């Protein structure tokens with residue numbers, strides 16, 4: 001009995017039992033710890049995915065959104081560049097259009113001046129005079145006012161219309177006594193030019209027009225002291241020299 005009571009306990013068995021139990025518990029603890037860590041990790045990932053989808057370049061959940069925006073960014077940049085390029089093309093087109101228009105106008109003006117110069121040269125060779133964009137033909141013959149006008153029209157012109165003091169002075173200096181394109185044959189004392197316009201400023205000599213014996217046609221009479229007081233009304237059937245005018 002005493003042997004039973006005092007028998008030394010088999011510590012090896014206990015130790016073995018305890019060691020096996022310990023090992024099992026340690027295994028359980030590790031398994032629980034791994035399970036708990038996996039659970040926390042997955043929970044954190046879920047929370048991260050729900051609350052902060054685009055926190056950084058390493059975040060696998062943010063990559064789809066970032067790659068999804070990239071095509072729009074590229075498209076926006078391309079659209080901007082396309083707009084800049086289009087604006088440049090439009091600007092250049094406007095510039096060259098203006099350049100071409102200016103060049104066209106210059107060529108047109110040059111052609112006009114060349115043709116005008118040609119006409120002036122041709123008429124001057126035929127004895128016409130040039131002054132302030134008009135050509136003047138001075139007749140050497142004498143005819144009535146109406147026949148004189150017909151001669152001018154046959155030359156592509158008409159009896160002269162005196163529009164200014166400068167033109168009057170120019171004609172005075174030609175020293176011609178000649179018919180001009182002015183008459184009051186339609187209505188007495190209403191003087192009208194051959195283009196139908198009414199006389200506004202006249203350069204009548206002193207005492208003229210006097211309609212002495214129905215004088216209805218005007219002449220420029222150079223034997224006067226004042227170059228702007230040289231007109232006289234005369235009978236239209238009288239033969240005088242005449243002056244034609246052609247505007248060029």
Ligand SMILES: [Ca+2]
Nearest residue numbers: 161162163245
């Ligand atoms: Ca004139």
Ligand SMILES: [Ca+2]
Nearest residue numbers: 184211215216
């Ligand atoms: Ca008259």
Ligand SMILES: [Ca+2]
Nearest residue numbers: 210211215233
């Ligand atoms: Ca008179």
